[in-house]
Amino acid sequence: MTTRTHIFETARLIVEKQGVEAVTIRRLAAEIGYTAPVVYQHFTDKAAVLDAVLEDGFRRLGARMLSSLALESPESSITVVLREYLKFAQQNRGVYLLMNGMTNSRPNPERRAKAAAPVVEATLLAISSWAAETNTTTSQTDDECDTLWGIAHGMASLGFLDHIGFDRAWALTTQAVDAITTSWKIKE
Amino acid sequence: MTTRTHIFETARLIVEKQGVEAVTIRRLAAEIGYTAPVVYQHFTDKAAVLDAVLEDGFRRLGARMLSSLALESPESSITVVLREYLKFAQQNRGVYLLMNGMTNSRPNPERRAKAAAPVVEATLLAISSWAAETNTTTSQTDDECDTLWGIAHGMASLGFLDHIGFDRAWALTTQAVDAITTSWKIKE
DNA sequence: GCAGTTGCGTAACGGTGTTAGATTCTCTAA
DNA sequence: TTAGAGAATCTAACACCGTTACGCAACTGC
Numbered sequence: 001m002t003t004r005t006h007i008f009e010t011a012r013l014i015v016e017k018q019g020v021e022a023v024t025i026r027r028l029a030a031e032i033g034y035t036a037p038v039v040y041q042h043f044t045d046k047a048a049v050l051d052a053v054l055e056d057g058f059r060r061l062g063a064r065m066l067s068s069l070a071l072e073s074p075e076s077s078i079t080v081v082l083r084e085y086l087k088f089a090q091q092n093r094g095v096y097l098l099m100n101g102m103t104n105s106r107p108n109p110e111r112r113a114k115a116a117a118p119v120v121e122a123t124l125l126a127i128s129s130w131a132a133e134t135n136t137t138t139s140q141t142d143d144e145c146d147t148l149w150g151i152a153h154g155m156a157s158l159g160f161l162d163h164i165g166f167d168r169a170w171a172l173t174t175q176a177v178d179a180i181t182t183s184w185k186i187k188e
Numbered sequence: 189m190t191t192r193t194h195i196f197e198t199a200r201l202i203v204e205k206q207g208v209e210a211v212t213i214r215r216l217a218a219e220i221g222y223t224a225p226v227v228y229q230h231f232t233d234k235a236a237v238l239d240a241v242l243e244d245g246f247r248r249l250g251a252r253m254l255s256s257l258a259l260e261s262p263e264s265s266i267t268v269v270l271r272e273y274l275k276f277a278q279q280n281r282g283v284y285l286l287m288n289g290m291t292n293s294r295p296n297p298e299r300r301a302k303a304a305a306p307v308v309e310a311t312l313l314a315i316s317s318w319a320a321e322t323n324t325t326t327s328q329t330d331d332e333c334d335t336l337w338g339i340a341h342g343m344a345s346l347g348f349l350d351h352i353g354f355d356r357a358w359a360l361t362t363q364a365v366d367a368i369t370t371s372w373k374i375k376e
Numbered sequence: 377g378c379a380g381t382t383g384c385g386t387a388a389c390g391g392t393g394t395t396a397g398a399t400t401c402t403c404t405a406a
Numbered sequence: 407t408t409a410g411a412g413a414a415t416c417t418a419a420c421a422c423c424g425t426t427a428c429g430c431a432a433c434t435g436c
Contacts, residue, residue: 025424035385037426046424080268100345107255109350134302146346147360154342157288158334162297178366183367215392223416225395234393 004030004042012053015094020050020103037051041175050098051107055115057095061088062118069126075162077129078177081122082152090166123148136185142186151176193229194220200241203282208238208291238286239295243303245283249276250306257314265317266365269310270340277344278354288341306355311336324373332372339364 001009010031014023023024027160029036043049061084068084069077089096097103101112123145131138151173159169198219200212214233217224227333231237249272256272257265277284285291289300311333319326326332339361347357 010431023252024422036424037386038384040425041383100290101348102288103292113349113351141375143360143363146352146356147364149344150342150357150360151339151364152342153345154338154340157341157345161301162288163301164334168334169338172331173340175331175371176335176364179362179371180367182371183363212391214391224417225417226392227390229414 003032003034003038007042007049008052008056008121009038009141010124011049012056012095015050015098016092017094019094020098023050047107049099053095054099054112057092057099058115059118061085061099062122064088064120065122066125069122069129076133076181077126078148078181079174081126082148082177083170083174085119085152086156086159086166086170090159092158095157120145120149130181133161134181134185138184146181148177151180191220191222191226195227195237196240196244197228199237200244200283203238203241203286204280205282207282208286212240228345235295239299241283242286242295242300245280246303247306249273249280249287250310252276253307253310254313257310257317264321264337264369266369267362269314270361270365271358273307273340273343274347274358278347281348284344285300285357290345308333308337318369322369322373326372335368336365339368360372363373 007028010028011023014027023040023046026036028049030043039049043052064087065081066086068080071080073080076180097111099116101107107115124141127138127141127144127148130136155169155176158164158172161168195216198216199211202215211234213227214224216237217227227237231240252275253269253272256268259268261268287300287304289295293302312329315326315329315332315336318324343357343361343364345361346352347354
């Protein structure tokens with residue numbers, strides 16, 4: 001394992017277990033047996049390290065959403081894919097918060113947008129699969145994609161709240177998504 | 189104006205204009221003509237200062253939502269109140285991000301929940317007004333309230349993204365809310 | 377064996393939140 | 407008017423942060 005990936009993996013682990021706030025250049029270095037300046041030979045600065053973690057997060061979330069689509073399921077493609085989204089948020093809280101800028105060190109917006117591509121792709125695929133399942137012809141797929149994304153993120157944020165939790169957040173999500181997809185069917 | 193409110197107002201202004209990251213104990217002190225330790229005579233620590241501006245944010249958002257309900261409007265109460273929510277997010281970006289933990293210094297969860305009460309109250313009122321307007325009897329008002337909140341927050345998060353913006357986020361919000369409220373009507 | 381490159385550590389700069397202690401000011405009581 | 411108590415304020419410091427300049431040592435190719 002190269003030193004760079006060693007640093008990256010350490011950062012990812014800390015973000016997962018203790019949140020971004022716990023990531024420190026000196027700590028990253030210490031945990032791989034070096035001193036702080038070594039980190040700067042592999043990343044331009046701290047933001048670059050966190051960007052790497054963030055991009056990896058989007059890649060993994062996108063992959064999970066995609067593979068959830070491949071499985072046979074009695075539920076609609078949209079339901080399946082959104083559940084994977086919420087599950088990822090619940091299981092990868094630290095990285096999820098980093099991915100969505102819910103942290104001090106916000107990523108460069110355009111870089112974030114580029115990194116999010118796999119998730120967008122999976123969502124679009126889910127929509128077209130859903131259209132096939134329900135014999136619906138969708139026109140404004142971008143609108144539908146962003147709507148789903150907005151709802152998924154809003155509900156995930158709800159899930160993080162102590163007095164709501166992810167079980168209830170998911171229940172509300174299914175209700176909302178059902179309502180919206182039926183409205184899409186009617187509109188055609 | 190007491191020194192305490194002077195500090196608070198300064199913090200609020202900095203959060204509004206430059207974001208939470210720009211708030212510094214030394215800077216707060218300097219801008220009111222004192223040195224850093226003076227701040228600690230009025231707030232236990234930095235988090236307490238930010239908590240104060242966060243609580244003020246929820247109070248003001250709740251008040252705006254409530255007063256928007258008082259106005260006559262051809263639109264549904266829910267639409268009116270959610271537009272006020274999105275407008276607040278757009279116009280008070282810094283405070284909104286702070287209110288929703290999208291920042292390094294996350295508030296104490298239970299304290300945040302208590303602070304959010306005015307917003308919840310306004311949302312509940314909007315739902316009951318909407319029920320009266322549409323002759324609907326709502327049962328699970330808590331569910332409906334959280335659903336609206338989740339959507340509003342999700343769509344506001346979309347609005348902050350450069351490639352989406354608040355105009356489009358609002359358009360998607362109205363569509364989603366229309367779909368959900370009609371599903372509520374049918375369910376009764 | 378020598379020169380050059382590379383990898384790494386030491387030390388430092390300016391900044392952060394926070395606290396202890398000295399100092400100055402104000403206001404009451406004699 | 408002045409002595410003293412109390413509050414208000416500042417200075418200095420601690421431990422940490424991200425980041426950079428620089429020196430040293432070891433390994434490379436000749």
